[in-house]
Amino acid sequence: xxxxxxxxxxxxxxxxxNVQPGQLIMANLDMVLGNDITTPVAINEFEKHDFDKVxxxxxxxxxxxxxxxxxxxxxxxxxxxxxxxxxxxxxxxFYDVGQMGVEHSLLPEKGIVTCGDLVIGADSHTCxxxxxxxxxxxxxxxxxxxxxxxxxxxxxxxxxxxxxxxGKLNKDISGKDVILHIISKIGVDGALYRSMExxxxxxxxxxxxxxxxxxxxxxxxxxxNGIFPVDEQTLAYVEGRGQRTPTIFExxxxxxxxxxxxxDLSTIEHTVAFPHLPENGKTPSEWxxxxxxxxxxxxxxxxxxxxxxAAATILKGRHIAEGIRCIVIPATQQxxxxxxxxxxxxxxxxxxxxFSTPTCGPCLGGHMGILAEGERCxxxxxxxxxxxxxxxxxxxxxxxxQVAAASAIAGKLATPESVKGE
Amino acid sequence: MIAxxxxxxxxxxVDTDVIIPARHLNTQDExxxxxxxxxxxxxxxxxxxxxxxxxxxxxxFGCGSSxxxxxxAIKASGISCVIASSFARIFYRNSINIGLAIIECPEAAxxxxxxxxxxxxxDKGIIVNESQNKEYTFPPFPEFIxxxxxxxxxxxxxxxxxxxx
Ligand code: SF4
Numbered sequence: 001x002x003x004x005x006x007x008x009x010x011x012x013x014x015x016x017x018n019v020q021p022g023q024l025i026m027a028n029l030d031m032v033l034g035n036d037i038t039t040p041v042a043i044n045e046f047e048k049h050d051f052d053k054v055x056x057x058x059x060x061x062x063x064x065x066x067x068x069x070x071x072x073x074x075x076x077x078x079x080x081x082x083x084x085x086x087x088x089x090x091x092x093x094f095y096d097v098g099q100m101g102v103e104h105s106l107l108p109e110k111g112i113v114t115c116g117d118l119v120i121g122a123d124s125h126t127c128x129x130x131x132x133x134x135x136x137x138x139x140x141x142x143x144x145x146x147x148x149x150x151x152x153x154x155x156x157x158x159x160x161x162x163x164x165x166x167g168k169l170n171k172d173i174s175g176k177d178v179i180l181h182i183i184s185k186i187g188v189d190g191a192l193y194r195s196m197e198x199x200x201x202x203x204x205x206x207x208x209x210x211x212x213x214x215x216x217x218x219x220x221x222x223x224x225n226g227i228f229p230v231d232e233q234t235l236a237y238v239e240g241r242g243q244r245t246p247t248i249f250e251x252x253x254x255x256x257x258x259x260x261x262x263x264d265l266s267t268i269e270h271t272v273a274f275p276h277l278p279e280n281g282k283t284p285s286e287w288x289x290x291x292x293x294x295x296x297x298x299x300x301x302x303x304x305x306x307x308x309x310a311a312a313t314i315l316k317g318r319h320i321a322e323g324i325r326c327i328v329i330p331a332t333q334q335x336x337x338x339x340x341x342x343x344x345x346x347x348x349x350x351x352x353x354x355f356s357t358p359t360c361g362p363c364l365g366g367h368m369g370i371l372a373e374g375e376r377c378x379x380x381x382x383x384x385x386x387x388x389x390x391x392x393x394x395x396x397x398x399x400x401x402q403v404a405a406a407s408a409i410a411g412k413l414a415t416p417e418s419v420k421g422e
Numbered sequence: 423m424i425a426x427x428x429x430x431x432x433x434x435x436v437d438t439d440v441i442i443p444a445r446h447l448n449t450q451d452e453x454x455x456x457x458x459x460x461x462x463x464x465x466x467x468x469x470x471x472x473x474x475x476x477x478x479x480x481x482x483f484g485c486g487s488s489x490x491x492x493x494x495a496i497k498a499s500g501i502s503c504v505i506a507s508s509f510a511r512i513f514y515r516n517s518i519n520i521g522l523a524i525i526e527c528p529e530a531a532x533x534x535x536x537x538x539x540x541x542x543x544x545d546k547g548i549i550v551n552e553s554q555n556k557e558y559t560f561p562p563f564p565e566f567i568x569x570x571x572x573x574x575x576x577x578x579x580x581x582x583x584x585x586x587x
Contacts, residue, residue: 024564024566024567026566026585038488041490045577048577049577049578049580049581050581051581122488123488124487124488124512138488138512139488139512139515140488140489140490140512140515140516140519141490142490142516142519142520142575142576142577143515143516143519145577146519146576146577146580149577150580150585152585154515154518154566154567154576156514156515189482189485189510192482192508192510192511193508193511222485222510222511224511
């Protein structure tokens, strides 16, 4: 029986010729990731069980991104614990304030993950690296501890859903609209336990940033991983960044899929997920009049340079509506520098936005933009659960950077087309 | 390995916030976590649960965040095993990793009722509902999952050299 792309990567890392859906395997890891919230729990477990050395100092990444620069004493204590552990274990990929960025943007940017890798991370959005043709998935802290100690993890081999992508996106429509469209089609548990494998002619029309954004939100459909085939764009992206050589895996022609969906990119409209589930996607004719208080442009979903550029293009020479706070946070130091170099920061500040150092901050209601009771935010992040960005009675609308920027100008949920020429 | 006890039955989509509400995540103490287990949907649970009892849910059990506190709270409350029609992925692996036995068996999950006395033979892969006189089978855990559960957790099993091959 043929294998899917995900199954092939798992088989190769388990030293097996073939794996079947449902099979439990032990596999070798290329990278083990943790952040300032999940790593301390993993360190406690690691130490409680008397492991003294990590399996490989170059194959562990610890990124202090959630509550940093530290928002309070508890957060500072957690960061300190990570810092001491990383120093003691001589972990090379340790990213503290000054070098860090939002982990799922940082790892691909630095070439810490590459095509064909098997990656686990104690963070549910670890699935982002599927954009590179890697198998990467979120786990708990015990798995991170075991991964750091042994370099291995166990997996239940997933079956897959195939998304056959054709066509080309229209202007100002992005990967975010594609994934919100897909999640509203299949639901928040539509891909439970399974891989989402994206294939087809239309993939070449999706930029790497679009692919990162789509793979990032696979978890929001309950998926174990989301994965893209490796093409010229992928290889161009990893070239010169990689600490390791990329390996290309392809699904077998006779691979079995549970379901197949056809997605024509040219039919996708601006899609916004209304509170309080990512599956509540609505297109402009269904939006109605949604007055807002805050706009947040950033996160591991949409904090990359092209996202910053898309927002800046709409905000250029304009000013955000009175009474709106617009918080723009590039995902990494490199993106931050590029925004300065190319004049984007001037555009944001002149438009009345703030532009901050990289952090997860507002995405998880951590700091830097918490919502009060009854407030509404249009955010480019990935979750709009009850209380995600602050008060349990606040609301988050998930959108693309284009829609977020347009909404900041309009003071309400708006399309980029509707604010042009205003 | 055998588990036998009284069933505590719940429905679909039992999420990790219901299993252990976020307001109690400021501790990692197992006993304290257990004392709040299920409190938002079943305030009585913690008073009636006895060591060895079995929890049964239906679809998508353990959905929501990746917090390990959820299976820790269930295990520390005395529950010996959880049976459901399906489990959310990260909950499933977190449970195995901390040594909480977990079985996917849609038929059993549907038919077992609250208060039934159920007996699970993990080696043979058989669930016996003594109250209803019904029997269900499930594929036994592969050897390495059995190793984890019998060592009371993944890290213990590694320490005991069970994965040295
Ligand atoms: S940006 Fe948000 S979703 Fe992404 S890693 Fe940070 S907290 Fe998680």
